[in-house]
Amino acid sequence: MIHIKNLAEQTKITVRTLRYYEQIGLLVSSSKTEGGHRLYTEEDLQKLQQIQFYKNMGYRLSDIKEMLTDPEWNWSDGLANQLTFILEEQSRLNEMEQTLRALVSGIAVEEGNQEKAMQHLIKLSLQDKRGLDQYRKSTFTDAELGLWAKLPKMSVGNPESMEWIALVGLLTKYYTCKEPLSSPCVQNVIRRMLEKQEEEYGGQDAFIDKLWEMRKNPSASEQLGLYPIKMEVLEYMDQAYGIFISSVEQTSNEEGGCT
Structure with a gap:
């Protein structure tokens, strides 16, 4: 298990941000220590890396949450829409x-x-x-x-x-x-x-x-x-x-x- 502070150091994401991700249901820690500190698995780490990847492509957190949880998410349409948004934003x-x-x-x-x-x-x-x-x-x-x-x-x-x-x-x-x-x-x-x-x-x-x-x-x-x-x-x-x-x-x- 990975302590929240260690996860923050590995991913360059603040502890406060990780707590916020849990608050909105984007990334929930797998367990906690007796002292109440959040612990994460390797799968959680991979999921967090996915979140970072999608954020770097300009996706909103609400969209990322849907992408990771909805099995019927249309990737072709979603990526095409995001590309259009990025080009407009670039302009x-x-x-x-x-x-x-x-x-x-x-x-x-x-x-x-x-x-x-x-x-x-x-x-x-x-x-x-x-x-x-x-x-x-x-x-x-x-x-x-x-x-x-x-x-x-x-x-x-x-x-x-x-x-x-x-x-x-x-x-x-x-x-x-x-x-x-x-x-x-x-x-x-x-x-x-x-x-x-x-x-x-x-x-x-x-x-x-x-x-x-x-x-x-x-x-x-x-x-x-x-x-x-x-x-x-x-x-x-x-x-x-x-x-x-x-x-x-x-x-x-x-x-x-x-x-």
């Missing part, structure tokens, strides 16, 4: 993950202002997804839609998207702090943005220019379903970009004039 959790990632990204863009980020995300979530899709298809060619799919997303945790979001967050911070457009910290962000643009969208300048013009148009940006960025920040970014390009061209001309 729900994926949506929750994307929402949480989007909120984390939004807070980064909004310099820690979680209320503003949440308001923007709530507004985006209420948009007509079919209408957004139709607008994009009417705006971009098939090739451009392929490039659109590669754009950084607030709800995705890949390194590329996270770096883009961090860079936008930095420019928002510099704008708020009135950092000069020509300062090294601002220009370094622009430089990195252009490096990433070349890495991910090299040779697609026409698409990038088209997207940027739409991004600077509040109405078009909203119709595309893009996360809203202050127009002042976008203008700040645009001006910083102009200074960076002028600096690169000037350096190139000076180098070209050397003999």
Whole structure:
């Protein structure tokens, strides 16, 4: 016989949980010691392992009890129903993950202002997804839609998207702090943005220019379903970009004039 404490140690299940299983009739101990401690057989241990196995598949305790006691339990239907439930739950959790990632990204863009980020995300979530899709298809060619799919997303945790979001967050911070457009910290962000643009969208300048013009148009940006960025920040970014390009061209001309 196995003492309840030993059973708990073997299965990593608390004594309190084992007592609860007995209370609901899921796993009743075979006997007790003179002191009233529960004792279990090897068969009880196997049954407990079955309970753990089914719990790990997402079954409720009430379902497990029925599965173990009802000789007419339909395993094919039961497993098929559970698989459907798990897939639906998986989809729900994926949506929750994307929402949480989007909120984390939004807070980064909004310099820690979680209320503003949440308001923007709530507004985006209420948009007509079919209408957004139709607008994009009417705006971009098939090739451009392929490039659109590669754009950084607030709800995705890949390194590329996270770096883009961090860079936008930095420019928002510099704008708020009135950092000069020509300062090294601002220009370094622009430089990195252009490096990433070349890495991910090299040779697609026409698409990038088209997207940027739409991004600077509040109405078009909203119709595309893009996360809203202050127009002042976008203008700040645009001006910083102009200074960076002028600096690169000037350096190139000076180098070209050397003999």
